[in-house]
Amino acid sequence: MSLPTLDPDAARGADLLVFDREHLWHPYTSMTDPAPVRLVTGAEGVRLHLDDHGEHLEVVDAMSSWWSAIHGYRVPELDAALADQAGRMAHVMFGGLTHAPAVDLAERLVSITPDPLQHVFLADSGSVSVEVAIKMALQTQRGQGRPERTRLLTLRGGYHGDTFGCMSVCDPVGGMHSMFTEVLAPQVFAERPPAPGGDVEGWAEGVRRLAAEHTDELAGIIVEPRLQGAGGMWVYDDRCLVVLREIADEHGLVLIFDEIATGLGRTGDLFVSSQVTPDILCLGKALTGGYLTLAAVLTTSEVAHAISRSESGVLMHGPTFMGNPLACAVALASLDLLAARGWEQDVRRVSSALSAGLSPLAGAPGVADVRVLGAVGVVHLDHPVDSAKATDAALREGVWIRPFRDLIYTMPPYVTGEEDLARICRAVAAAAEVA
Numbered sequence: 001m002s003l004p005t006l007d008p009d010a011a012r013g014a015d016l017l018v019f020d021r022e023h024l025w026h027p028y029t030s031m032t033d034p035a036p037v038r039l040v041t042g043a044e045g046v047r048l049h050l051d052d053h054g055e056h057l058e059v060v061d062a063m064s065s066w067w068s069a070i071h072g073y074r075v076p077e078l079d080a081a082l083a084d085q086a087g088r089m090a091h092v093m094f095g096g097l098t099h100a101p102a103v104d105l106a107e108r109l110v111s112i113t114p115d116p117l118q119h120v121f122l123a124d125s126g127s128v129s130v131e132v133a134i135k136m137a138l139q140t141q142r143g144q145g146r147p148e149r150t151r152l153l154t155l156r157g158g159y160h161g162d163t164f165g166c167m168s169v170c171d172p173v174g175g176m177h178s179m180f181t182e183v184l185a186p187q188v189f190a191e192r193p194p195a196p197g198g199d200v201e202g203w204a205e206g207v208r209r210l211a212a213e214h215t216d217e218l219a220g221i222i223v224e225p226r227l228q229g230a231g232g233m234w235v236y237d238d239r240c241l242v243v244l245r246e247i248a249d250e251h252g253l254v255l256i257f258d259e260i261a262t263g264l265g266r267t268g269d270l271f272v273s274s275q276v277t278p279d280i281l282c283l284g285k286a287l288t289g290g291y292l293t294l295a296a297v298l299t300t301s302e303v304a305h306a307i308s309r310s311e312s313g314v315l316m317h318g319p320t321f322m323g324n325p326l327a328c329a330v331a332l333a334s335l336d337l338l339a340a341r342g343w344e345q346d347v348r349r350v351s352s353a354l355s356a357g358l359s360p361l362a363g364a365p366g367v368a369d370v371r372v373l374g375a376v377g378v379v380h381l382d383h384p385v386d387s388a389k390a391t392d393a394a395l396r397e398g399v400w401i402r403p404f405r406d407l408i409y410t411m412p413p414y415v416t417g418e419e420d421l422a423r424i425c426r427a428v429a430a431a432a433e434v435a
Ligand SMILES: *Cc1c(COP(=O)(O)O)cnc(C)c1O
Pocket: 125, 126, 127, 128, 130, 159, 160, 161, 162, 224, 229, 230, 258, 259, 260, 261, 284, 285
C-alpha cells in the first residue's frame, strides 16, 4: 500500500496547475478545453527543470524559449548585467528622458547592422516593432507626398506577429484572416518564394507584375528574409531578396525586413540584412538573450527624414515601456557575449550536428522534407502532427519541443553541446515517428 504524498512541493505544483487550468490563458489555447501544460521550476544552461507530478525532470530545451534564449539560462554575464541595472533603476519613461543603457544599445545596434541603418526605435515586443515599421512605411510615403500609398506587399507563408497590423501581413490562409477579414487591412500577397536553387526568375516575374499592378497604392514590402518562421518554417533563396530590393527601388517602396526570428546569427549570418540591405529592419526575440521582452526597429536616414516631412513632423509612436533600461542593459550584455563566445563557430557546429542527426529522417514514413539552415532543424511531415504525442515522445528522450501544424523542429541555444544536440535529434526522430 502506498502512503499519500506529503511532499509540500508536489502539493504546491498540483495547486498551481489547477489554478492555471481554470484561469490562465496560454498561447493559442482554449480556456474551456485547455491543452495540458507542464510546470517549470527553474532553468540552467540549456536545460529546463520540470516538476512532473512531484518528480524532478531536467530536459534539454530544443526551442530556446521560442528562439530567444540563444545563450541558454542563468547566464552569469546576463544575470550580472540585469542585477547591476536593477541596482540603478529598473525603468524610467523615455519621453523627455534618456539613459545610458538605451544609448549604448542603440550605438551597438547601429554599429553591427549594415551602414545605411542609422536610426533606432526601441519597442517592447516583436509585434509592436512590426506595427512601428508599418507605420514608418506609411509615414514615409506621406512625407513624400503620397498619402494614398497605404498597402503592403508581402509573401504567402509569412508570420509577423499577432496584433492587427501584423496579422494583416501574415499568411492569409494559415493566419487569422478568415476570422478577421473585415477588420484587417487588405494587403497584397505574392507567392511563397522558391527554396534555395529553385525557380527565382519565375517567382520574380509574378512579384514584379503584382507590384506594377498596385504601384499607386503600395507603401512598402515586408518579409522575413531567408526563413519564414512561424508561418511554416520555409527556407527560401536569397536571390529573392535581391529581386525585392530591385522592386522596392523601382516603385519607391519602403523595404522592411522582419529579422525578429532570423536576426543575431540564427541562420548563419549575424543578419540576413548584411546580404541585402532593407530600409527598415526589425529585431526582437534573441535580442536580450531571452531574458526580457525588447525589440528594435532600425531605419535609414532617408526613411527618418521622410517621416519628419510627414504632416505631424514626428514618428507617431511611443509605448510606456519604450527603451526599458533592464532590457537594454541585458541586450547589450547578450550582444557582448555573442561576440565573445564566437557565435559563428557555435552556429556552424549546431548546424552540422542537426544535419547529421536529422537528414537520415528524409524519406522516412510520414516525412515530407527535412531542412537544416544555420541553427534551425525542421522535419516537415506529410500530415498534421499529434502535438501531445510528439511532445511526450520527445520528453521521454529528455528534450522539450513544441511542434505545430505539420512541423517538428528545433532551434536550440547556440551553446548546446554535442551530446545534447545528438539527444535533440533522437527526440525529434522519436517525435516524428509517433506524430
Ligand atoms: C515572433 C515573431 C514576431 C512577433 O514577435 P512577438 O515578440 O511575439 O510579438 C514577429 N515577426 C517574426 C518573424 C517573429 O518570428
